[in-house]
Amino acid sequence: MSENYEDVVIGLETHIQLSNLKTKFFCGCDSNYYGKEPNSHVCPGCLGFPGILPLTNKKAIEFATRLALALDCKINKLLYFFRKQYYYPDMARNFQLTLYNKLGGNAFADGGSVPIKINGIKKNIELNRIHLEEDPARLVHKGSITTSPYTLVDYNRSGIALIEIVTDPVITSPEEAREYLNQLKSIIQYTGISDLNIEGTCRVDANISIKGSARVEVKNINSFKEVERALKWEIQRHRHSIKRGKTIIQETRGWDEKRRITIQMRKKEFEEDYRYFPEQDLPKIEIDDNFIENVKKEMPEMPMARSRRLQEIYNLSEFDADNLVLDKTIADFYEEGIKIDPKFDREDYKLYCNWLMNNVARWLNENNKEIRDTKLQPGQIVDLIKSIKEGKITTKIAKTYIDEMMNGTPISTIIKKSGKIRIADEKFLEDICRKVIQENPKIVEDCRKNPKAKMAFVGKIMKETKGQADPGLTNEILNKVLKEFI
Ligand SMILES: [Zn+2]
Numbered sequence: 001m002s003e004n005y006e007d008v009v010i011g012l013e014t015h016i017q018l019s020n021l022k023t024k025f026f027c028g029c030d031s032n033y034y035g036k037e038p039n040s041h042v043c044p045g046c047l048g049f050p051g052i053l054p055l056t057n058k059k060a061i062e063f064a065t066r067l068a069l070a071l072d073c074k075i076n077k078l079l080y081f082f083r084k085q086y087y088y089p090d091m092a093r094n095f096q097l098t099l100y101n102k103l104g105g106n107a108f109a110d111g112g113s114v115p116i117k118i119n120g121i122k123k124n125i126e127l128n129r130i131h132l133e134e135d136p137a138r139l140v141h142k143g144s145i146t147t148s149p150y151t152l153v154d155y156n157r158s159g160i161a162l163i164e165i166v167t168d169p170v171i172t173s174p175e176e177a178r179e180y181l182n183q184l185k186s187i188i189q190y191t192g193i194s195d196l197n198i199e200g201t202c203r204v205d206a207n208i209s210i211k212g213s214a215r216v217e218v219k220n221i222n223s224f225k226e227v228e229r230a231l232k233w234e235i236q237r238h239r240h241s242i243k244r245g246k247t248i249i250q251e252t253r254g255w256d257e258k259r260r261i262t263i264q265m266r267k268k269e270f271e272e273d274y275r276y277f278p279e280q281d282l283p284k285i286e287i288d289d290n291f292i293e294n295v296k297k298e299m300p301e302m303p304m305a306r307s308r309r310l311q312e313i314y315n316l317s318e319f320d321a322d323n324l325v326l327d328k329t330i331a332d333f334y335e336e337g338i339k340i341d342p343k344f345d346r347e348d349y350k351l352y353c354n355w356l357m358n359n360v361a362r363w364l365n366e367n368n369k370e371i372r373d374t375k376l377q378p379g380q381i382v383d384l385i386k387s388i389k390e391g392k393i394t395t396k397i398a399k400t401y402i403d404e405m406m407n408g409t410p411i412s413t414i415i416k417k418s419g420k421i422r423i424a425d426e427k428f429l430e431d432i433c434r435k436v437i438q439e440n441p442k443i444v445e446d447c448r449k450n451p452k453a454k455m456a457f458v459g460k461i462m463k464e465t466k467g468q469a470d471p472g473l474t475n476e477i478l479n480k481v482l483k484e485f486i
Contacts, residue, residue, distance in 0.1 A: 003232075003235075005172055005173040005174070005235070006172075007210050007211040007212075008172060008173060008208070008209075008210055008211075008235055009169045009170075009171075009172070009208075009209050009210075009211065010169065010171035010172070010173075010174075010176075010177055010206060010207065010208050010231060011128075011166070011167050011168060011169035011170070011171065011206070011207040012165075012166075012167050012171060012177060012180065012181070012204055012205070012206055012207075012227070013164055013165070013166045013167075013204070013205040013206075013207075014164070014165045014166075014181070014184060014202065014203075014204050015135075015162050015163070015164050015202065015203045015204070015205075016162065016163050016164075016165070016188060016193075016194050016196070016201065016202050017135060017160050017161070017162055017194060017200070017201045017202070018031075018060055018063050018064075018160075018161040018162070018163060018193050018194055019031070019032075019034075019160075019194045019195050019198055019201045020063070020192060020193055020194055020195060021057060021059055021060055021063065021161055022059075023057055024046055024057070024134075024159040024160055024161065025056070025057050025060055025097070025132075025134045025159055025160065025161035025162075026045065026046070026054035026055060026056060026057070026097060026134060026159055026282075027043050027045035027046050027052075027054065027055070027159055028043070029041050029042060029043050029045075029046055029159065031160055031161075033156035033157060033160075034198050034199070034200065036156060038140075038152070038154040038156060039154055039155050039156060040156065041156040042155045042156065042158070045159070046092065046155060046158045046159035047092050047155055047158070048091075048092025048093035048094070048158075053281050054097065054279075054281055054282055056081075056282060056285065057161060060132065060161040061132075061285060061287070062291075062295055063161075063163070063191075063193040064108050064109075064130065064132050064163055065287070065291070065292060065295045066191045066192075066193060066295055066298075066299060067130060067163060067165075067187075067188065067191055067193055068108065068109035068112065068130060069292070069295065069296060069299060070187050070190070070191050070299070070302050071109075071112035071113065071114065071127060071130065071165070071187065072111075072112045072113060073109035073110060073111050073112030073127065073129075073130055074109055074110050074111050074112075075108070075109045075287060075292060076106035076107065076108065076109060076110065076287075077286060077287050077288070078106065078284060078285070078286055078287075079099055079105070079106055079108065079284065079285040079286075079287070080099075080100075080104070080105045080106075080278055080279070080282075080284050080285075081097050081098065081099060081278075081279040081282045082097075082098055082099070082100040082103070082105055082276045082277060082278055082279055083095035083096070083097065083276070083277045083278075083279050084096045084097075084098050084100070084133075084274045084276055085274055085275045085276075085277065086273075086274055088136070089137075089139065089151065089153050090136035090137040090138070090139050090153065090158075091136050091137070092137065092155060092158055095277075096133060096134060096136060097133065097134050097279055097282070098131070098132070098133035098134070099131040099132050099133065100131075100276050101129060101131070102276070103276055103278070104278075105278070107129035107130065107131040108129070108130050108131045108132050108163075109129065109130050109131075110128070110129050111126075111127060111128075111129075112126075112127040112130070113125060113126050113127055114127065114167075114180055114183050114184050114187070115183065115304065116176065116179045116180050116183050117179070117322065118175060118176060118179055123176075125167055125170060125171060125176075125180045126167065126168045126170050127165060127166065127167055127168065128166045128167060128168050129166050130163060130164065130165045130166070131163070131164050131166075132161065132162065132163055132164075133162050133164060134158075134159050134160065134161065134162065135157050135158065135159065135160040135161075135162045136157070136158060137153050137154060137155045137156075137157055137158040138153070138154040138156070138157040138200075139151050139152070139153060139154075140152040140153075140154060143258075144256060144258060144259065145254065145256070145263075146256075146263065157200075163193070165184065167180070169207065169209075174227075174228040174229075174231040174232045174235070175228065177206070177227055177228060177231055178224070178227065178228040181204070181224040181227060182224070182326065183303075183326075185202075185224060186303050186325070186326045186327065186328070187302060187303060189327070189328045190300055190301070190302050190303055190306075190328055191299075191300065191302075192300060196224075197370060199223075200222070202222075202223070202224065203220055203221065203222055204221045204224065204227050205217055205218065205219045205220070205221070206218045206221065206227065206230065206231055206234070208231060208234050208235065208238070209238075209248075210235070210238045210239070210242065210248070213238060213242065213247075213248040214247075214248045214249055214250040215250060216234065216238070216248065216249075216250065216251055216252075216253060217251075217252045217253070218230055218231075218234055218252075218253050218254070218255055218262050219252055219253070219254055219255075219265065220254055220255065221255045222255075222257065226255060226257055229260060230255040230262065233260065233261060233262060234253070234262050237262065251264060251265075251266065252264075252265045252266050253265055303325040303326065303328075303331075304325075306321075306325045306331060307321040307322050307324075307325045308321075310324065310325065310331075310334075310335075314338065314346070314349040314350075314353075315346045315349060315350070316349065316350065316353055320350070320353050320354075320357070323357055324353055324356070324357060327371075329370060329371050329372055330356060330357075330360075330361065330371055333356065333371055333376075333378055334352065334353065334356055334378075336378045337352055337356075337378030337379070337381055337382055338352050338382075340378060340379050340382045341382050341386070344382075348385055351385050352381055352382075352385060355381050355384065355385070356381065359399060359402050360376065360381075360402070360406075363402050363403075363406055367406075374406045374407075374408075375406065375407055375408030376405055376406050376408065377408060380405050380408075380410065380411055381405075383410070383411035383412065384398055384401070384405070384411050387411055387415065391422050391424060391470065392415060392422060393415060393422050394422050394467065394468060394469070394470060394471060395471075396462070396467040396471075397418075397422070397467055397468060400418075400467075401414045401418075422468060422469075422470050423465050423468045423469045423470060424470045424473055426473065426477060429461070429465075429469060429470075429473060429474055429477050430477050430480075430481060432461055432464050432465065432469075433457070433461065433474075433477050433478050433481040433482075434481055435464075436457055436460040436461055436464065437457065437481060437482065437485055440456075440457070440460070443456045443457060444482075444485050444486060447482060447486055448486050454478060454479075454482060457478055457482070458471075458474065458475065458478065461474055461478070462474075
């Protein structure tokens with residue numbers, strides 16, 4: 001039974017590391033710390049030693065501009081950094097350098113939206129703002145945060161540039177949240193500012209409330225996949241509490257991925273607790289139209305524009321094109337593949353898309369792999385479609401090739417090895433039809449009442465021929481032979 005979420009309001013704050021930057025936000029440390037020895041990518045600056053002046057990474061401003069343009073936000077032309085002050089072991093300087101949209105400061109950009117589609121219904125998830133800040137260090141616990149005997153601090157992450165994307169409280173279900181994040185992930189992938197396949201590059205904080213009750217923040221959901229799960233759990237918790245007459249208190253909770261529950265972290269702190277203070281060591285940043293124009297000129301094609309182009313050039317449906325462009329690597333693969341054979345026509349464009357989105361995407365999903373991690377070549381799908389069209393193999397047989405295809409084996413080799421070729425020998429197929437009809441008088445009886453019952457014979461013929469019988473021809477011959485019996 002699908003749950004009713006009519007009274008639920010969700011807002012998401014998504015933190016994305018600008019992992020494609022070479023250095024950290026305010027120092028020259030190498031930002032590629034993923035999988036590296038702890039505390040090996042540090043300098044006195046990102047370790048918080050006194051007397052070290054920060055210097056803003058210009059490329060981070062360019063990346064943020066790229067994302068703001070992609071999300072259709074209004075970029076603020078004058079920016080100041082602030083110190084968000086709090087004491088916590090992950091914060092080397094006891095403050096975090098961040099943009100702040102109060103006290104005379106601005107967010108990096110305001111407004112914007114992310115278009116989503118659920119069950120064919122389109123909706124725009126309105127954004128409140130996007131802004132920039134630095135990442136704190138990483139706290140590592142042994143096992144669960146609640147039972148770990150100690151906390152390790154890894155400052156490799158300290159000072160990595162983060163972009164925060166804040167929605168308005170307009171998301172109305174966990175499914176909508178998941179779809180929003182899928183679309184956002186796709187847009188970020190196309191902008192090239194971050195590689196979200198690297199573990200730790202994204203974190204989501206969710207604000208959840210049930211109408212009439214206080215808002216609870218669930219912090220540090222470490223993957224997009226976990227967000228839907230965390231939201232569902234938290235909504236259930238609210239419902240149970242309300243049912244038992246308890247009051248939901250405004251608080252910050254954490255998502256325990258292992259136990260799949262939220263746990264209380266602290267009572268909600270308020271903004272004034274942070275004593276935001278303008279950073280005196282960093283000059284203001286002025287973004288002029290010229291800078292924005294230059295970034296715009298270099299902007300890669302975004303998924304929505306690409307979907308429209310694929311619909312126009314290759315006659316794909318909106319549904320197919322939208323699905324295809326969601327993952328840039330898949331869409332790149334598609335465009336590379338269909339250009340291989342100049343004889344490809346409209347029907348082939350669709351067939352190629354179907355193969356990629358059904359069989360290949362399913363395999364990738366089941367094996368938890370990206371297309372770039374496999375040896376599949378765009379030309380293999382071209383050869384596969386040709387072999388089906390030339391009648392060498394049936395679609396059913398072709399589907400059994402998927403494992404070998406993903407290992408890069410050429411189609412001709414797979415066909416030779418499997419010995420499975422399409423059976424189109426009319427005499428042979430007629431004999432099999434006759435055999436299965438004679439062996440199954442009950443199905444013949446059914447066919448007299450309901451012509452659709454003949455599908456049972458098709459199934460039996462396919463079983464006899466190990467899926468190699470040509471489906472069109474089999475149907476034709478079956479109809480002919482069946483007439484003699486009914
Ligand atoms: Zn550093």
